[in-house]
Amino acid sequence: MSEIKFDIIKNIGILSEGNKGWRRELNIISWNGRKAKLDIRxxxxxxxxxxxxxxxxxxxLKQLKDILNEIDIDELDIE
Structure with a gap:
């Protein structure tokens, strides 16, 4: 299996942090030298x-933004 190369172009923000120090982040990342994409992991x-x-x-990302703008998050039955 080949090594995955990545370059974090920009950190947009931290969504959450686990008790072991791992953080769920929103970043702009270039994977294997390709054009950068928005990434959540x-x-x-x-x-x-x-x-x-x-x-x-x-x-x-534009589609996701449109979808999220259409919903009332407070009315969702989620944690």
Missing amino acids: DWDETHIKMGKGITFSKLE
């Missing part, structure tokens, strides 16, 4: 180890 304190995550292209 868990990272260790040194940004060497990472958990599974999800990336969004600009078009996908």
